[in-house]
Amino acid sequence: MSDVEERLELLEAELAIRRLVAVYCHGADKRDLDRFMSVWASNASWVLSDEVTFRGHDAIASVVRRQWEAFAGYVHWTTNHVVEVDGDRARGECDVAVAVQLHNGQWLHSGGTYIDEYVRVDGCWLIARRDARRGFDIDPPPEPHDVPVRFDDLLSSTDEEK
Numbered sequence: 051m052s053d054v055e056e057r058l059e060l061l062e063a064e065l066a067i068r069r070l071v072a073v074y075c076h077g078a079d080k081r082d083l084d085r086f087m088s089v090w091a092s093n094a095s096w097v098l099s100d101e102v103t104f105r106g107h108d109a110i111a112s113v114v115r116r117q118w119e120a121f122a123g124y125v126h127w128t129t130n131h132v133v134e135v136d137g138d139r140a141r142g143e144c145d146v147a148v149a150v151q152l153h154n155g156q157w158l159h160s161g162g163t164y165i166d167e168y169v170r171v172d173g174c175w176l177i178a179r180r181d182a183r184r185g186f187d188i189d190p191p192p193e194p195h196d197v198p199v200r201f202d203d204l205l206s207s208t209d210e211e212k
Contacts, residue, residue: 075126
């Protein structure tokens with residue numbers, strides 16, 4: 051393989067991985083389960099805190115469905131995406147800002163960093179692990195009664211966690 055071909059392959063990989071991050075956000079924000087799940091490897095892990103990790107498609111789908119019940123809506127913006135490709139594996143880091151609407155109409159703003167691991171399966175890049183626990187609140191956190199689902203509720207709703 052020539053240097054140009056290698057560089058082109060690297061660019062294609064990075065663009066495909068960047069697209070995963072955008073499709074993740076669109077799927078979550080538009081409540082499109084097929085779109086949201088299309089970015090995950092079958093044995094992927096979604097880490098939401100030190101104590102809460104969901105593994106596999108069924109568990110991840112269960113969590114996002116419960117989040118959709120818990121919040122009237124939300125919007126994600128990702129930026130500063132850095133990707134390092136190594137063959138059929140890659141790592142990435144991006145910052146995320148999130149606006150979440152509670153059922154009472156109140157909007158809250160928060161942000162954080164996604165630390166990702168990606169894998170290429172049959173020529174298609176997928177998220178193998180997303181660590182989303184590095185977050186911060188811009189607005190004061192909501193009162194517990196304003197959010198009907200907590201992560202411990204989500205954890206008990208599936209048998210594929212940790």
